[in-house]
Amino acid sequence: MAILKLDKLTVRFGGLTAVEGVDCAVAEKQIFSIIGPNGAGKTTVFNAITGIYEPTSGAITFEGRALERPLTWRVLAMCALVGMLTGLTAAALSVDVNALWRATIKRNYAGPGESFSSRAAVADGWSYLQGSLALDHLRGDRWAVRTADGRRTLGYAASLDEASQLRDRFNRLIALAVTPDAVREQGSKWVVVDPDSDAELASFDSAEDAQAVMDKYAAIAREPAARRRMALATLVLGIAVGAAGTWTVWHRARRTPEVISRAGIARTFQNIRLFQNMTVLENVLTGMDRHLHGGVIRMALQLPGIRRQEQKARDRAAELLEFVGLAGKATMLAKNLPYGDQRRLEIARALATSPRLVLLDEPAAGMNPAESLELNGLIKRLREQGLTVMLIEHHMKVVMGISDHIAVLEYGVKIGEGTPEQVRANPRVIAAYLGSEEVS
């Protein structure tokens, strides 16, 4: 059964086509090699498999599954949560936090020793959003009628009852201010009369005075509505932006190297990419990361469970280092290793992720014949351990010696495939890989 299948894999960068319509099926416990001239797109295939590049078209399936992060309810919940958070923050900013603070906290708390009722604060916060006029308790048991944001004081009163009456009057005035013809001429005065109760709410000496004051009330009347609209708009916009942003971020990371590595594919790199300033041992331990558990707090406290787990990981890392032939070099910095050892360490690090499929990108580059012979042995032992190996290699000896199956790429297109013998006999392959005969 094929463990990895590439189906019409195509990768393009801008206008350049790196890989075009490549089909491949890698059987379990096989050593599968990709050969081809430099620039033929071999590494691009690896990059597409391991999620570094997004395939332009085509499918990659590993053990029958497309390697994507599954869509779970947690993702949706996260989107909703972030959306709500952004929305609420935006709305809070748009309703003017300063004024809200004044309306809720400062209005309800006079100072040290005074009591504070959070229920009253919430109620005041709500009426602030409603835009209703508020009563402030002042020193000397006086009361002030103020706009919801506390910026404007409309009047003062000597008792709470009087203050509430005053507030009612202002409420009526404000309601009337937005209606046309609220001000009527009456004798030498200009008055505002409540149409329901016929009570006189205010009187002025001139039409200009009346107009100016009524304009002020009209502004106050419009303000809460404008603020509510603004708050609602920012709330909706914030939720939309937050949720959409989270969704985009998640969606963009559906097929990342991390997900693919966790599914059981590990790789090495053509130009060695070790963690140069970490020790050999730590490099391998980093590969084991996903098998280690424990939250930040348990790690910070180094609880016994964590220690045991760490000790186990170190033992296993030591096994892996021994396996690739790096025993005794565990405490060296990776950058101080000789070239060949760095390649071996990359293999050990890849193995540490407990993969079922290993991709080796030119593992023998820079090795001398003796070393690459040793490498052959190592790759074969990997297969004996039950792993599937995919290999990009230029050393024909390595390739022909150990491969079960070879695919040949040229200019991003697969031009031949088969057992080493078949490939060796394929005239197209000879022409492409072994040098064009036309140059004479």
Added chain:
Amino acid sequence: MTSLSFLAAADASGLWETLGQYTLIGLTNGMLFALIALGYTMVYGIIELINFAHGDVFMLGSFLALAMINVMTGRDWDWSDPQMLWLGIGLLLLVVPLFCAALNVTIDRVVYKPLRRAPKLAPLVSAIGVSFVLMNVGLLWGGAADRHFPDLISRQNLLGDDAAIGFTAKDLMVVAITVPIMAALTVFVKATRLGKAMRATAQDPVAAQLMGINIDRVIALTFALGGALAGAAAVVYGLYINTVSYQMGFQNGLYAFTAAVLGGIGNIPGAVLGGLVIGLARAFGSGYVGERWTSALVFVILIAILVFRPAGLLGARTREKV
């Protein structure tokens, strides 16, 4: 603060006039930022260093301009005569940029050059160190208080006294000096041999070396150009804003650097675009949102733009080679 002040401002003199006025102020200020931002962006483009000291070179340039004006006034230079005025400004625009260029090149030679192969953050810390040193020099030179920079150019509205939009001789001066300088820079970088060498070095230093380009000289040239632009900006700034202090390099440098990043750091047209965007953001911010939120607004815009365009407005995303 919110929609109310917007309406109030609009009521004062018509929505479109206000908008035009803010745009004008924004563009004028933006050109100044752009001039400084170019120095950041060019240096970053070539050696990938955020040259924190750049703003302070600018600051010292304006102190030099101030000192020169004082000396010239002392020797009876007649600033009220338009001919003498423009001659004087021309002289400032010659000497101050030269000084700033020399200063910048010296800094590179003495401080940054030995660190070309050091870990990336080491030159950054050195640049911070240079910034402190220059700031201290400014402090010793000009004192801790704000200094008044002579108001040499009139604030008369060129569009007539009762025009709805104000465009003063000062605004004209900013445009008349910065636009030709930017044009000259563009021509230099686009068309001349050295300019091309500069761009080539920024794109691929190794290949540039293989072409026979002396990278060290190109880097020195870049610092010189950046310094000269900062010097020109310093003169214009002094004449336009009329207040200088030893701390102004930091604040303006911050905006200019933000402008450079906004446009895509290392990208020369990007720096100009970034400068204009920041100038406009500040103008509209103080007009429509409130003066005290302006600075916060600039950075909110910056963050928002970078979240959606991680390499700046004109920056190109690079694909990592694996």
Added chain:
Amino acid sequence: MSNTTAPKRFPMAWFYLALLVAYPLLVYPENALFRLTEISIGMQLTYIFIYAILALGLNVVVGYTGLLHLGIAAFFGIGAYITGILTVPAYPFQVGFIAALVLSTAGAALLGVLLGAPTLRLRGDYLAIVTLGFGEVTRFTLRNLEEITAGTRGLNPVPPPQLPGVLATPLSWLGIQPDWSLDYRLFYYLALGLLVLVVVLLTNLERSRLGRAWVAIREDELAATCMGINAARVKLSAFALGCGLAGMAGCLYATTLTSTAGPDAFDFNRSIIMLCCIILGGLGSLRGTLLGVVLLIGFDNVAAPVLDGLIQGANINPNGNPLLTFSNWKLLIFGVALIVMMRFRPEGLLPSRVVEEELVGYAPQPRGKLLRAR
């Protein structure tokens, strides 16, 4: 010093710690130094401990994980202001110190995550400018939300922690008065205790899976993700921890100062100084960070005023010539020192070295079956 090996280093650390614990108890040196310098060295040490916590937080982000963060002061400020809002008598909350400490830390960490999440894919200098921008936004916001933060005046008085009653007697044996406003030593031990706790926890984390993941991301993000490391989560954890520690330091700062100070105490300059501390000391190195803080903050808070005092005392400057006061040259000396240090030790004074010696004593022995097949 930098060549000491592991078995020797730990006694050295204990030695320094013992020295720091003992210093305030031996009243004589503090008094002698105070007579000499007119500065309470013990109080300044308290601030150095606080800044050390801040620097350690920054070191997690910049040193371990390699994300250039230029706005750490904002999180310091956020911690201070959360503490201020939660504890000052002008507001009704007035929670205890422990609660304020926890909430400040958590609040700053949460904000760090909120800032980090959308900007994770930015690289190097772009991330730097975003964090710088965030720092400035925070400062302006603190200044502009006058109703809540009291604008440029800052919130005060931030009350001191409640001393558990059981401690009063043992403290009196040591000659320490149980009154925070009278005896600096209570703050001193509080800050020192928290610093030691942070150092111990960070040392553990550094050697754990998470610490390795941070460094792996710094060394080669792509290779790390190919090893199954969730880069986003790891970076966010570094942001959360770094910013959280900054918030914790901010809480301590406000408590020690009994005020949140104004928003300008948390400006870009503060971030830059902290960054200089950790780069100077050696990125990613705990010891280096501590040394960097001692040198730079020590210079700023202790050496500079002392030298100023000495110059005044020596009476070389009877006319008050500004060129002859030390504070007018402070920035210059500071700058030159930074330049010179970077010139000769670009990797810092005590660079992090996950060297052989640290892991000496441990030579893993392979045993059992080689490779588990699946």
Added chain:
Amino acid sequence: MPPLLAVEDFYAGYGPIEVLKGISIEVQPGEIVALIGSNGAGKTSTLMGISGCLRPSRGRVLWQGREIQGLPAHEIVCRGICHAPEGRKIFPRLTVLENLQMGAFSRRDTKQIERDLQRSFELFPVLAQRRGQAGGTLSGGEQQMLAVARALMGRPTLLLLDEPSLGLAPLIVVKIFEVVRQLNREGMAVLLVEQAARMALKLAHRGYVMEIGRITMTDRAEALLTDKRVQDAYLGE
């Protein structure tokens, strides 16, 4: 007469990793020399060492009998060694024309440069069509042509050519090799690094075989082509 170029016992590396462990190579005037070997053998580093981008830790590079090792790269170019580096390394945001002009940076003879430009366009007509286009927008083959043409703009006495066939279609490779041969007939010496060993050896007069930082074999090209060991390791059969 001394050889045009002589590399003697050259050691160099990146950090602690030594990639060149005592290389010795000679190029005579008017000769095409091929340097073949597997990936990571140090071929590119050798060229980098000659052109001054990689400082030697030991050893000498003699150019017409004079030592040039340790000189900065731009001075080496002035002496007549031009390097078309691996991976093309054209300037992506300069136009084709500007890229070519950069190739002639070390020269001052404006008229001759103009003539050489025309010649480049004759050699590679496709570049003439695209002269105003940014280098980064060219296809791989066009970029490689541009890289070679750019190196030729320096009027080299010795051309260092690194992997000209990398990722290119056979027709384009043939084209580039033809140009190289033509220029060689006009007297230019070439040091060619190539993966496609057979092709390179067919073009070259002499060849060196490199293995992990050392020269393991050297001979006339025809001899190497028929050598059993070379065939085994690099030619496939």
